Amino acid sequence: MTANTTQNRINTLFSERTTPVLSVYFTAGFPNLHDTSTILSALQANDVDMIEIGMPFSDPVADGEIIQESSSQALKNGMTTELLFAQLRDVRTRAENPITMPLVLMGYVNPVIQYGVERFCADCAEVGIDGVILPDLPPEVFEEEWKPLFERYKLHHILLITPQTPEERIRRIDEISSGFLYAVSSSGTTGGALAMDDARTAYFQRLKRLKESSKIQNPVIIGFGIRDKASFDAASEYAAGAIIGSAFIKELGEASNEALPETIRRFVAKVR
Amino acid sequence: MTTLSITTASQRFGVSERGYYGTFGGAFIPEMLYPNVEHLRSVYLDIISEASFQEEFVALLRDYVGRPTPLYFAKRLSDFYKTRIYLKREDLNHTGAHKINNTLGQILLAKRLGKKRIIAETGAGQHGVATATVCALMGLECVVYMGAVDIERQKPNVERMKLLGAQVVAAKSGSQTLKDATNEAMRDWITNPENTHYIIGSVVGPHPYPDMVSRFQSVISEEIMRQLEEKEGRPNPDYVLACVGGGSNAVGAFYHFLDDERVRLIALEAAGKGVNTGFSAATTALGKSGVLHGSKTLLMQTPDGQVVEPFSISAGLDYPGIGPIHAHLFASGRAEFHAVTDDEAMQAGKFLARTEGIIPALETAHALAYLEKLAAKPDEIVVVNLSGRGDKDLQTYINGAQERPH
Ligand SMILES: Cc1ncc(COP(=O)(O)O)c(C=O)c1O
Numbered sequence: 001m002t003a004n005t006t007q008n009r010i011n012t013l014f015s016e017r018t019t020p021v022l023s024v025y026f027t028a029g030f031p032n033l034h035d036t037s038t039i040l041s042a043l044q045a046n047d048v049d050m051i052e053i054g055m056p057f058s059d060p061v062a063d064g065e066i067i068q069e070s071s072s073q074a075l076k077n078g079m080t081t082e083l084l085f086a087q088l089r090d091v092r093t094r095a096e097n098p099i100t101m102p103l104v105l106m107g108y109v110n111p112v113i114q115y116g117v118e119r120f121c122a123d124c125a126e127v128g129i130d131g132v133i134l135p136d137l138p139p140e141v142f143e144e145e146w147k148p149l150f151e152r153y154k155l156h157h158i159l160l161i162t163p164q165t166p167e168e169r170i171r172r173i174d175e176i177s178s179g180f181l182y183a184v185s186s187s188g189t190t191g192g193a194l195a196m197d198d199a200r201t202a203y204f205q206r207l208k209r210l211k212e213s214s215k216i217q218n219p220v221i222i223g224f225g226i227r228d229k230a231s232f233d234a235a236s237e238y239a240a241g242a243i244i245g246s247a248f249i250k251e252l253g254e255a256s257n258e259a260l261p262e263t264i265r266r267f268v269a270k271v272r
Numbered sequence: 273m274t275t276l277s278i279t280t281a282s283q284r285f286g287v288s289e290r291g292y293y294g295t296f297g298g299a300f301i302p303e304m305l306y307p308n309v310e311h312l313r314s315v316y317l318d319i320i321s322e323a324s325f326q327e328e329f330v331a332l333l334r335d336y337v338g339r340p341t342p343l344y345f346a347k348r349l350s351d352f353y354k355t356r357i358y359l360k361r362e363d364l365n366h367t368g369a370h371k372i373n374n375t376l377g378q379i380l381l382a383k384r385l386g387k388k389r390i391i392a393e394t395g396a397g398q399h400g401v402a403t404a405t406v407c408a409l410m411g412l413e414c415v416v417y418m419g420a421v422d423i424e425r426q427k428p429n430v431e432r433m434k435l436l437g438a439q440v441v442a443a444k445s446g447s448q449t450l451k452d453a454t455n456e457a458m459r460d461w462i463t464n465p466e467n468t469h470y471i472i473g474s475v476v477g478p479h480p481y482p483d484m485v486s487r488f489q490s491v492i493s494e495e496i497m498r499q500l501e502e503k504e505g506r507p508n509p510d511y512v513l514a515c516v517g518g519g520s521n522a523v524g525a526f527y528h529f530l531d532d533e534r535v536r537l538i539a540l541e542a543a544g545k546g547v548n549t550g551f552s553a554a555t556t557a558l559g560k561s562g563v564l565h566g567s568k569t570l571l572m573q574t575p576d577g578q579v580v581e582p583f584s585i586s587a588g589l590d591y592p593g594i595g596p597i598h599a600h601l602f603a604s605g606r607a608e609f610h611a612v613t614d615d616e617a618m619q620a621g622k623f624l625a626r627t628e629g630i631i632p633a634l635e636t637a638h639a640l641a642y643l644e645k646l647a648a649k650p651d652e653i654v655v656v657n658l659s660g661r662g663d664k665d666l667q668t669y670i671n672g673a674q675e676r677p678h
Binding site: 058114141169184187188 | 298299300301302303304306307445446451455458459462463464465466560561562563564565566571573575576577578579
C-alpha cells in the first residue's frame, strides 16, 4: 500500500503551527440557507485554523440532537450538495477576504454516492477543498474504490478512531488516512461533554505516545464534546488540536441574522 | 424436529465472505460501531454452529415459542381463489409473529457474548415485544426505541413491552416511525459500546446482521418443506408469498427455495396510498441504490441522497429501504416484487377474518391481498407466510384507512 502523497493547506498548517490547532465545524445551510460564506469569513477573521463544513444528511446516526436539528433545518432550508459547491465556488478566489485556511467537508456517504464520487472529488478540487471526512465510508471501500480519485484531486481522506479502537487498527487507519487523524474523544454521538476521567486521560495519553514514537504518522485532532476553552485546552495537551462542533452550532442557532459575525467573534474569543 | 441451518446458505443468493449480496450489503458504519459489529462478524457463525447453541435454540423454539408452526390448508380461501393455498402460521408463535425466531437466536448469542443490556428498534411493536419477551426470559435489561407515531398507532404493543419490563423510548425525529427508531437505537449503541447488544429486527443493518437474521428466520421455509412433503408429497410449492418491510419474514419463507427456480418467490411491499402518490413505502418501485443503516441497498431517496420519509398504514412496512438480500433478489430477478395499497391490504385482512377465522396483522394482509392478482392454477400450491396476528391492529381495522397527518 502506498501512502497518499497529497500535499495541501492541511499539511502546511500542521507543519508550520506550534500552538494547538482550533478547528470549527458548522452545518452548511444553517441557520439560514446562504450563511455559508458569512460564517467562513467570520471564522477566518477571528483566526480559526481550519474549518469543517458539514454536509447535512437526513439520517445522521453519529450525531447528537444539536447537529441532528441543524441538519434537518438545513435540509428544510433547501441545502443540497450541488448548492453547497455553488456557494463555495468563489470563496478562495474572491477579491475581498478570500478564504485561505484549510477547508474540510464532513458528511455521510450516501449523498456523496448519489452526487457521483468522481464528480464530488472534482468539485472539491475546483472550489478548494483540502480534505473529506465520511465516517460511514468503510476504510476497505475507500481503499479499493475511492482512493485513486482522492489522489487525483489532491484530497485528504480523514478517518476516525475511537477509545475502543485497538492499537493495531489505529495504525492501519493511520496508513489509510492522510492530512490528520480524527480522534473521537469518548463513546457517544456528537454534542456530549468531555469528562476528563482516568479512562479519557489514558486514551489520550496512548494516542500521544503513538504519535511521539512515530507509530502513527498523521497529526491527531480530537473532536466530540469539545465545547469551550477548558475542554479545548485539555484535549490540546495530548494532540495537535481539537474540533468544536455542536457548541458552535448551538450559538449560531441562538443568534439573530445580523449578529452572526459578532456571535462568531465572541465564541472564538472565549475558546482562544 | 426443528433444526437450525448453518450450511445451507445459497451459493447464488447467500452472503459473500465480505458481507455482500451482489452489489448490495456491506458494513457502512462509523468507526464507533466497528468493534461491536466486527466482533459479531467474527464469531456469529462459530457460535450458532455450536452444538450447545443449537440445542438450546431448538428446545426453546419448540417449548417456548411453540414451533413448528402449522402449515394450514386454507380450504375456503382456496375455493374462493380456485387454487391450493396454505398459510404458514407464524401468527401462532408466542408473541404473535415471526419476529421471535430472530430475537431468541440473538439473545442466546448476546448471552454468549457476555452482554448485559439489549436494545432494539421497533415499528409495529412486534419486534419490540419479541425482544422484551426474550429479555425477560433471560433476565437482561431491555430498551426499545419506537417512533412516536408508531407508539400512537400500536398502543397495545407498547403496553405489552412495558408489562414485560422493557423501557420504551419514543423516537421524535423525522417521520417518527421505524427509520427514526433505528437511528436512535444506533446512537444508543454508539454511546454504550461495551455492555450492550443491538437486536436488529429485520434483515437490514450492517453485515453480519442480514445474514444472521436470515439464518434464524430460515426455520420458516425449512418447516414448510417438511410439512409440504408430508401433505402434498413434494417439498416445494409453486409460489411463496410474503410481505416485505425490511424483509425478515420473507427471507425466512424464501430461504430454502432460493436455489429452486421452480418456486416463484413473490414479495409484497406497501404502496401506501399508491406508489406514485408521494405516500408510499414501495421501495423497489421508488428506490435507488444507496446507503442507510449500515448497508448498501435499495432506498427511497431524493436525487440529492436524502432519505425520503415513507408511508404505510402498516407500521411494520413503513420503512424506506429493504434488506440487501432483497435488493439482490429484485435486481437479479429471482424474486418478484409488487406493491399493495393500504386499502387493498385492509380488505384482504378483513376477508381472511371472515373466510378463515384468522385476523392477520396489517403487514401480512399485504401478502394476502396479492392472491387477488396471482391467478394460480387449480392444482398449483401457494404458500402465504402469515407473518403475524392482527390483534395489535384492531383499532386501525375498525377505523378504516383514515388519513394520517404526515
Ligand atoms: C407481523 C409482521 N409481519 C411483517 C413485518 C415486517 O417485517 P419483515 O419484513 O422484517 O418481516 C412486521 C414488522 O413489524 C410484522 O410485525
